[in-house]
Amino acid sequence: MISKIEKFEPVKLSVNRIDRIDRIDRIDIQLFADPDKTEKATPRKRQKAREEGQVPISRELVSGLGFLFASMVFILLGKRLIDALITSTQSVFEISDNDIRTLEDFIIYASQTFRPAFLVVAILVLGTALFSLIIGLLQTRFLFTFKPLKMDLNRLNPITGLKRMFSLRSLFELLKAILKLAIIGFVGYSVIKGNFDKVLLTVDSSLIDGTLIMWGVLSELIIKCGIALIVVSIADYYYSRYEYEQNIKMTKQEIKEEFKEIEGNPEIKRRQRQIMMQFAMHRMMQEVPKASVVITNPTHFACALKYDPEEDFAPKLVAKGVDKVALRIIDIARKNDVPIVRNPRLAREIYYSTELGDIIPEKLYKAVAEVLAYVYTLREGRIT
Numbered sequence: 001m002i003s004k005i006e007k008f009e010p011v012k013l014s015v016n017r018i019d020r021i022d023r024i025d026r027i028d029i030q031l032f033a034d035p036d037k038t039e040k041a042t043p044r045k046r047q048k049a050r051e052e053g054q055v056p057i058s059r060e061l062v063s064g065l066g067f068l069f070a071s072m073v074f075i076l077l078g079k080r081l082i083d084a085l086i087t088s089t090q091s092v093f094e095i096s097d098n099d100i101r102t103l104e105d106f107i108i109y110a111s112q113t114f115r116p117a118f119l120v121v122a123i124l125v126l127g128t129a130l131f132s133l134i135i136g137l138l139q140t141r142f143l144f145t146f147k148p149l150k151m152d153l154n155r156l157n158p159i160t161g162l163k164r165m166f167s168l169r170s171l172f173e174l175l176k177a178i179l180k181l182a183i184i185g186f187v188g189y190s191v192i193k194g195n196f197d198k199v200l201l202t203v204d205s206s207l208i209d210g211t212l213i214m215w216g217v218l219s220e221l222i223i224k225c226g227i228a229l230i231v232v233s234i235a236d237y238y239y240s241r242y243e244y245e246q247n248i249k250m251t252k253q254e255i256k257e258e259f260k261e262i263e264g265n266p267e268i269k270r271r272q273r274q275i276m277m278q279f280a281m282h283r284m285m286q287e288v289p290k291a292s293v294v295i296t297n298p299t300h301f302a303c304a305l306k307y308d309p310e311e312d313f314a315p316k317l318v319a320k321g322v323d324k325v326a327l328r329i330i331d332i333a334r335k336n337d338v339p340i341v342r343n344p345r346l347a348r349e350i351y352y353s354t355e356l357g358d359i360i361p362e363k364l365y366k367a368v369a370e371v372l373a374y375v376y377t378l379r380e381g382r383i384t
Contacts, residue, residue, distance in 0.1 A: 036251045037249035037250055037251050037254075038249065038251070038252070039249060039250045039251065039252060039254075039255055040245075040249060040250075041245070041248040041249060041250055042250065042255065042258060044258060045248060045250060045254075045258070046248065049248050050143060053143070054244075054248070055139070055140045055141070055143055055244070056139070056240050056241040056243075056244035056245075057136065057139045057140055057240060058139065058233060058236045058237035058239075058240040060176075060180075060229075060232060060233040060236035060237070061135065061139070061233040061234070061236060061237045062132050062135050062136050062139075063132070063229070063233070064226070064229035064230050064232065064233030065131070065132070065135050065230065065233065066128050066131060066132035066135065067225075067226050067229055068226035068227070068229065068230055069127070069128055069131045069132075070124060070127075070128040071222040071223060071225075071226045073123070073124050073127055073128070074124060074222065075219050075222070075223070077120050077123065077124065078215060078219070079215065080116075080120055081117055081120040081121070082211055082215060084114075084116040084117040084120060085114075085117050086207070086208070086211070088110075088113040088114045088116070088117055091113045092109070092110055092113060095109065139237075176232075176236065179232070180229070180232050183228050183231075183232060184225050184228055184229070187221075187224050187225050187228045188221060188225060190224075191217070191220050191221045191224055192217070192221070195216075195217045195220070198213050198216070198217060199213070199214070199217060201213060202214060281325070284318070284319045284320075284321075284356065285319065285328065285329070285332055287304065287306070287318035287319055288304050288318070288319050288329055288332040288333055288336070288338065289332065289333075289336035289338065290306055290318065291304035291305060291306045291318055291319065291333065291338050292305055292306050292307045292308075292315070292338075292339075292372065292375065293305050293338070293339045293340075293341055293371060293372060293375050294329060294330060294333040294338055294339070294340045294341070295341050295342075295343050295346055295347045295350060295371060296326065296330060296340055296341070296342050296343075296344075296347055297326070297342075297344045297347045297348070299323075299326060299327065299330075300322055300323060300326060301320075301321075301322055301326055301344070301347040301348055301351050302319075302320065302321055302322075302325075302326035302327075302329040302330055302347065303317060303319070303320045303347050303350040303351055303354075304317070304318050304319035304320070304329055304333065304338070305317060305318070305350075305360070305368065305372075306318045307372060312359070313359060314359040314360060314365065315359065315360050315368050315372065316357065316358065316359050316360075317350060317354045317355070317356055317357070317358060317359075317360065318356070318357070319356070320350070320351050320354075320356065322351070339375045339378065339379075341371050341374065341375065343367075343371065346364070346367050346368070346371070349364060349367075350364065350368075
């Protein structure tokens with residue numbers, strides 16, 4: 001016996017509260033990351049960190065490459081600079097009292113005389129500054145932001161300042177600075193020791209010859225110190241990237257909360273899907289009274305077909321279901337005098353091969369036509 005099916009009423013969704021994470025805490029730079037943060041940062045976390053101005057950058061690499069660039073420019077333009085300085089100095093000392101009578105005249109003459117030297121120095125300084133800026137921008141992928149300069153009262157907290165001062169990060173920076181000075185000092189000592197005899201020759205040399213000797217020693221010293229700085233800078237660059245990855249790692253709970261923020265609360269989404277299915281079920285049941293026939297298993301499967309020769313090319317599936325849904329379709333069909341035909345095999349074929357609102361597959365035309373012919377015969381018999 002088919003039990004009575006109560007009237008379906010859609011349930012309204014009531015959401016009292018949806019927790020959202022509107023703020024991502026700023027990453028505190030430290031030597032060792034939180035041990036609870038074991039997961040790699042998500043793309044969204046990386047983007048948030050980038051928007052806050054937190055990107056992996058090595059200042060040692062900027063200064064090292066900047067120093068090497070300045071050294072190369074200095075070697076290329078150094079002789080010109082030295083010649084300009086020597087010539088300008090000689091010109092200043094050779095002027096007579098008749099040409100220069102006041103201090104203003106001397107300043108004007110000296111500035112004009114030393115202009116070539118000033119031009120070389122300007123090229124050296126501006127070129128190095130521009131090159132260092134480009135290196136920094138390449139590391140940050142051309143990030144422009146003023147958020148790191150934003151006023152933060154937490155930075156004025158003396159306790160936080162003391163923690164930073166006596167942290168492992170400060171100790172690491174101190175050791176790095178000592179190591180850098182030791183490497184540069186060793187390289188400088190080696191260069192000077194290897195050229196000590198040449199330096200002694202400058203005592204008996206002319207000004208130009210002595211300058212050339214010192215220029216050669218200075219060039220060697222600058223190049224070797226620059227190379228040593230590059231080695232230290234490359235190591236610091238890779239360490240900076242490693243430290244950045246450790247600092248932006250996330251806990252499993254943070255990943256879950258971020259997923260909820262992006263995708264929505266899974267419980268709410270599941271409830272929404274249930275309500276959508278209930279609405280779809282309600283609309284499907286409304287189509288059952290308009291069906292031409294309901295083909296059953298008889299209780300496990302039920303498929304309602306609608307066919308109007310004047311409008312439809314072939315019979316269309318308007319409702320289907322199994323178990324309780326099948327019983328509800330059968331109950332509604334009986335209440336609305338819709339013919340019910342038992343054909344287990346055909347019911348299963350229609351259920352698995354046809355979606356709601358679609359016409360039946362061509363391979364089922366013959367079987368469905370026989371069912372419809374049987375239904376029309378029964379109706380004609382009732383009429384007569």
